[in-house]
Amino acid sequence: GAVVSQHPSRVICKSGTSVKIECRSLDFQATTMFWYRQFPKQSLMLMATSNEGSKATYEQGVEKDKFLINHASLTLSTLTVTSAHPEDSSFYICSARDYPDTQYFGPGTRLTVL
Amino acid sequence: AQKVTQAQTEISVVEKEDVTLDCVYETRDTTYYLFWYKQPPSGELVFLIRRNSFDEQNEISGRYSWNFQKSTSSFNFTITASQVVDSAVYFCALSFMDTGRRALTFGSGTRLQVQP
Secondary structure (H helix, E strand, C coil), rough: CCEEEEEEEEEEEEECEEEEEEECCCCCHHHHHHHHECCCCEEEEEEEEEEEECCCCCCCCCCCEEEEEEEEEECCCEEEEEECCCCCCCCEEEEEEECCCEEECCCCEEEEEE | EEEECCCCEEHHHHHCCCEECEEEEEECCCEEEEEEEECCCCCCCCEEEEECCCCCCCECCCEEEEEHHHHEEEEEEEECCCCCHHEEEEEEEECCCCCCCCCCCCCEEEEEEECC
């Protein structure tokens, strides 16, 4: 089956620093990847849609300047949380869309901002 | 607007019992996909099934079966002879077939606890 990796799996950082999370589709090419955020015991909330070679589409209420997304190739999308604060602590999950239309998810990144 | 409702927040069963997880969706579109994902304690979402809106055939895969009924906008998931390893949060999700709206809309999830 399709495999999506995500790195790092856990990161702890100090308030004010930036954190980059990588999402890779390992055995297929993905023109579209998605970034979700999940709070404890809650469902997944879509943050943005990442399209290879173009700007990401952000959901309402998601700050573009805080959550920078880059989809530089057909197998890699990155999410950078800039100037992280404790309220950004969360579980971030990416997915990559395979043909014809199934999203496969990465293992997630648990971000803790102190 | 689309919406997915999983009314059962948490279900607890004893091993070997059958359990059905309910999923009801709302959409005005006639073409869409429905999905079920499993999220074990490790956190990774595992794809279980995709069904398109044209295909109302029920599906069985081992101990898992899915019942898609367009008339009631439901896509229920049954685990037969449950096992402890089935303990997880299960999400039902909806997406659309047109290029601009491929993101998934998730239900709130149902936490399944299978006791030995």
